Amino acid sequence: MKNALPDQRREHGWSQQRLADELGVSRQTIISIERGRFDPSLPLAFKLARVFDCTIEDLFDPED
Template identity: 70%
Template sequence: MENSLKEARERAGWSQQRLADELGVSRQTVISLEKGRYDPSLPLAFRLASAFGCRIEDLFTPGDEQA
């Protein structure tokens, strides 16, 4: 799965720690999500979309292996 989390976070002017605090996760989790090493659970994906005021589909897209 590919994501645009880093871009969304930077547009919001948030640090990785700020996003982690908003989501109730560690900064390391945010780093792993942004680098694509970790796919979020559905509840976390909903929290991410809510934090940025968008839909999950705006943040996550299937990767080539899932297309």
């Protein structure tokens, strides 16, 4: 699944570790999501969208 997580994170000036800390997950989880190796659970996807003040659809494209 294609995602805009790295772009959103960089736009906010956040490191992977800061985002991980904000969400209560490991940095490895963020790396895996950004690289497309791991699709986040629905609750985690909602948290990501809330953190970046956008919709889940803005972050993730399941069609790709």
